Amino acid sequence: MNTWLATTVAAGTIMALAVVVILLPETVADRLMYQRLAVLEGQWWRLLTAHWVHLDRAHLLINMVGFAAVLLVLGRFLSLSSLLLATVLGGLAVSLGLLILSPQIPWYVGLSGLVSGIWAAAAARGMLWRNWLGFAAVALLVAKLVWEQMEGAPASLTAELGDAVIVDAHLYGMFGGLLAGLLTGFRRAG
Numbered sequence: 001m002n003t004w005l006a007t008t009v010a011a012g013t014i015m016a017l018a019v020v021v022i023l024l025p026e027t028v029a030d031r032l033m034y035q036r037l038a039v040l041e042g043q044w045w046r047l048l049t050a051h052w053v054h055l056d057r058a059h060l061l062i063n064m065v066g067f068a069a070v071l072l073v074l075g076r077f078l079s080l081s082s083l084l085l086a087t088v089l090g091g092l093a094v095s096l097g098l099l100i101l102s103p104q105i106p107w108y109v110g111l112s113g114l115v116s117g118i119w120a121a122a123a124a125r126g127m128l129w130r131n132w133l134g135f136a137a138v139a140l141l142v143a144k145l146v147w148e149q150m151e152g153a154p155a156s157l158t159a160e161l162g163d164a165v166i167v168d169a170h171l172y173g174m175f176g177g178l179l180a181g182l183l184t185g186f187r188r189a190g
Contacts, residue, residue, distance in 0.1 A: 006080040011071055014087060015064055018111055021052040022060050029053050034095055034108040047095035053109040063111040070115055074122035074137055077129070079184060082121050086180035090117020093176025094169045102168045113169035116141070117177025124181025145171050 021029060034050035035043075054060040071078075078086075094113035098105050119141050126134020148167035 003079055007075070007078050007083050010080055010083050011067070011075075014111075014114075015067065018052045018054060018060055018063070021049075022054050022057065034098065036099060036103065036106050039095075039099060047099070048091060050095060050108055051091050051111055051114050054111075055109060059110060063115060066115045067111060067118070070119045070122065074119065074126065074133070077122040077125040077131070077134060078118070082125060082180060082184040083118065085184055086118045086121035086177045087114055089176035089180045090114045090121070090173040091176070093117065093172045093179075097172030097175070098166070098169065101172070102166075105166055105168065108166050108169055110166075110169075112165075113173030115173070116145070116170040117173035117175075117180070120174040120177030121181035121184070124178050125185040128182075128185035141174060145174060 021032065031043075032046065032049035033053045034046050039046050054063065091114055094108070094117070098108055119137065123134050123137035123141060127138055128134070145167075148170060152165075152167060
């Protein structure tokens, strides 16, 4: 399987996992979401599974559109290993960041932190390859994250999702993705 096809299949699998989880009974999804107290009581799997749980179909759709946009614009910079590493490191950075740095946030669900991580990984790889799009994507991501930290989530998202937009997750996901991009960035995608 060539690199592009393998990366596309992996991206599709990430999306498919989120679709499968939203079809599960709510009681099962509740056991997969990040809940700070449950994690502290030993339910560590929530650090890994929360990213595939969504509030509702609209939340899932918003995250899928963001993920697809990142892949369409920056996918050329991703290899299978960089996508998978950005997913793992981005997810762990979100969950551990919320646990350690944002104790005031009791729960979290959604792919948006992972999407920020994948965006950061692809953009970092593009920068390492001295591609203008990589530089532009990093600048746009940094501007988005600074805006979110200063002003909160965009009104259009808070109107749809209420207070459920956890902008800290986007910031933490970016750090995990940036690390993945730097670790894998010196080899070009095939």
